[in-house]
Amino acid sequence: MDIREREGDAAALLYLVPFVATAGYGLYLWAKTGLSAILPSSVYLSVARDPYVFIVGSFAVMAGVVLDIMSAEPGSRLAQARSTATILQSIAAASLVLAFLGAWYSNGFLHLTATFTDFIVSRYTVIFPAVLVLLSYLITLQYNVKTLRNPKVIGVILFAIVPAEVYEVGKRDTALGLAIALVLVIAGIWPFVRKQKPRAEPAPQ
Numbered sequence: 001m002d003i004r005e006r007e008g009d010a011a012a013l014l015y016l017v018p019f020v021a022t023a024g025y026g027l028y029l030w031a032k033t034g035l036s037a038i039l040p041s042s043v044y045l046s047v048a049r050d051p052y053v054f055i056v057g058s059f060a061v062m063a064g065v066v067l068d069i070m071s072a073e074p075g076s077r078l079a080q081a082r083s084t085a086t087i088l089q090s091i092a093a094a095s096l097v098l099a100f101l102g103a104w105y106s107n108g109f110l111h112l113t114a115t116f117t118d119f120i121v122s123r124y125t126v127i128f129p130a131v132l133v134l135l136s137y138l139i140t141l142q143y144n145v146k147t148l149r150n151p152k153v154i155g156v157i158l159f160a161i162v163p164a165e166v167y168e169v170g171k172r173d174t175a176l177g178l179a180i181a182l183v184l185v186i187a188g189i190w191p192f193v194r195k196q197k198p199r200a201e202p203a204p205q
Contacts, residue, residue, distance in 0.1 A: 018057030
């Protein structure tokens with residue numbers, strides 16, 4: 001197995017981290033409160049609102065995106081970016097469905113009003129898939145992606161700031177937090193996908 005195949009396998013594992021982290025932390029809290037037939041609403045909300053679960057999941061997926069695209073040959077990275085975008089959208093859809101089912105289960109599969117309330121007020125159940133969908137569109141822009149061979153340090157730093165910014169600013173003003181996150185994501189991905197100026201051919205001797 002060469003390094004590109006290992007990068008692709010590592011990316012696939014990283015995409016599973018948000019689900020594993022959420023399920024693991026949820027089972028831990030559930031066991032602490034006492035296992036029961038119905039998931040306590042307090043456990044669901046504690047997991048869905050936990051900033052560390054959100055940060056770990058976001059970092060893992062972003063790292064998976066970079067590894068996934070870098071695992072392709074340089075000439076086929078734009079096509080790989082499109083495939084990765086589909087994966088991101090699938091993860092976003094799966095996280096939304098599972099989050100809603102979790103909220104519904106924590107309300108005994110009975111109270112839809114309470115289910116929707118818990119689903120919305122948990123915040124990260126909506127922010128996480130929204131960030132993934134946005135990222136899926138950004139990485140498919142028609143730009144030269146050869147710069148992924150040398151990822152820009154500033155872009156990585158901006159990506160790293162996004163989860164913390166959403167938590168710190170979003171808990172005070174959700175709209176402002178999402179707006180700033182959008183700016184940071186666009187600024188962070190730009191170094192990776194911006195179109196490079198063609199190099200001038202040397203003059204014939």
